[in-house]
Amino acid sequence: MFDLAHGADSAPLMQALAREVCAGDRRALAKAITLVESTKLTHQDQAAELLSLVMPKTGGALRVGISGAPGVGKSTFIEVLGNALTQQGLKTAVLAVDPTSALSGGSILGDKTRMPSLAVNPDAFVRPSPAGSTLGGVTRRTRETLLLCEAAGYEVVLIETVGVGQSETAVAGMTDLFVLLLSPGGGDDLQGIKRGIMELADLVLVNKADGTQQDLARQTVADYRSALQFMRSRTQQFAPRVMACSALQGDGIDQVWDCLAEFKTQLQSSGEFEANRSEQAKTWMWAETAEILMDALKRHPKVQAQVASLEAEVLAGELPATVAAKRLAQIYQAVSSSDTRP
Ligand SMILES: Nc1nc2c(ncn2[C@@H]2O[C@H](COP(=O)(O)OP(=O)(O)OP(=O)(O)O)[C@@H](O)[C@H]2O)c(=O)[nH]1
Ligand SMILES: [Mg+2]
Numbered sequence: 106m107f108d109l110a111h112g113a114d115s116a117p118l119m120q121a122l123a124r125e126v127c128a129g130d131r132r133a134l135a136k137a138i139t140l141v142e143s144t145k146l147t148h149q150d151q152a153a154e155l156l157s158l159v160m161p162k163t164g165g166a167l168r169v170g171i172s173g174a175p176g177v178g179k180s181t182f183i184e185v186l187g188n189a190l191t192q193q194g195l196k197t198a199v200l201a202v203d204p205t206s207a208l209s210g211g212s213i214l215g216d217k218t219r220m221p222s223l224a225v226n227p228d229a230f231v232r233p234s235p236a237g238s239t240l241g242g243v244t245r246r247t248r249e250t251l252l253l254c255e256a257a258g259y260e261v262v263l264i265e266t267v268g269v270g271q272s273e274t275a276v277a278g279m280t281d282l283f284v285l286l287l288s289p290g291g292g293d294d295l296q297g298i299k300r301g302i303m304e305l306a307d308l309v310l311v312n313k314a315d316g317t318q319q320d321l322a323r324q325t326v327a328d329y330r331s332a333l334q335f336m337r338s339r340t341q342q343f344a345p346r347v348m349a350c351s352a353l354q355g356d357g358i359d360q361v362w363d364c365l366a367e368f369k370t371q372l373q374s375s376g377e378f379e380a381n382r383s384e385q386a387k388t389w390m391w392a393e394t395a396e397i398l399m400d401a402l403k404r405h406p407k408v409q410a411q412v413a414s415l416e417a418e419v420l421a422g423e424l425p426a427t428v429a430a431k432r433l434a435q436i437y438q439a440v441s442s443s444d445t446r447p
Pocket of ligand 1: 173175176177182219313314315351353
């Protein structure tokens with residue numbers, strides 16, 4: 106449907122799609138996201154046009170990142186929180202950042218049965234992680250999808266990420282607050298949680314605080330509370346909190362939402378909320394710029410002609426990486442300045 110002949114004017118199509126998205130049409134939203142996720146250059150141009158059109162309608166949602174080790178209960182938690190939010194009348198979207206999806210061929214949210222009731226909830230929108238070979242690519246598409254969801258009227262956007270690698274940092278960079286889920290017991294090492302990830306958390310949740318695990322969960326909460334005292338807070342206004350919950354039984358979920366809402370109010374009144382978003386947008390602009398330039402550089406024939414030999418020399422330890430990088434940049438600078446010469 107979006108495949109227009111080269112040079113054809115896609116503006117009316119994008120204007121219509123933008124109108125439908127902003128009217129909250131789910132099918133239009135799904136279509137718009139497919140466009141944003143497409144790797145085709147024509148689609149990317151159209152997606153950029155669409156995003157510019159919906160931009161004035163974005164920014165209205167509370168953006169929440171949710172992370173934690175595999176199996177800690179992220180999907181169960183998101184499902185129960187999402188349903189609680191829609192019951193309060195808050196339209197909720199669920200996105201995911203899973204850079205491993207390209208390798209494994211599946212994504213953490215690909216199997217909808219893992220959020221069976223949220224997937225059929227008319228006030229919720231569940232979208233699996235886009236596939237991608239780089240975290241940068243996956244992150245970019247998720248950011249754009251987040252904006253589309255806001256334009257479509259979603260008031261809370263929950264972004265699940267796998268608790269591995271750099272994806273937490275990427276998700277923290279696109280959300281207003283970041284929730285880290287832990288299991289009862291175990292220290293940081295046991296749970297595979299790195300200190301850097303603890304520093305991203307505004308709210309640490311000890312999940313599975315039910316059955317025989319309740320006492321252990323209470324102890325874990327106490328342990329993390331004292332550990333967090335010595336850590337730098339991500340925001341000036343809000344010291345990170347530690348709470349227990351049971352996603353399975355739905356215990357403590359209301360308190361979690363109260364905490365998130367309080368966070369939002371406090372940061373908004375101090376101006377830190379908007380300042381954080383502006384800073385994120387600026388960082389995103391530079392990340393995009395770097396990606397566009399890197400792409401253009403890698404695709405240029407003169408650069409391509411040199412890459413193999415430079416890589417081989419670096420691999421063999423004959424050439425310092427910095428020298429090779431400078432040569433590639435110089436080749437690109439030379440060709441791009443001659444390209445623009447009249
Ligand atoms: N007892 C108990 N079990 C839970 C709770 N929350 C989740 N589980 C169980 O833990 C298992 C993993 O839950 P998921 O929600 O799939 O965990 P996840 O973190 O999304 O897992 P990945 O997406 O694979 O990283 C399931 O068997 C859940 O039923 C809880 O609060 N209490
Ligand atoms: Mg999951």
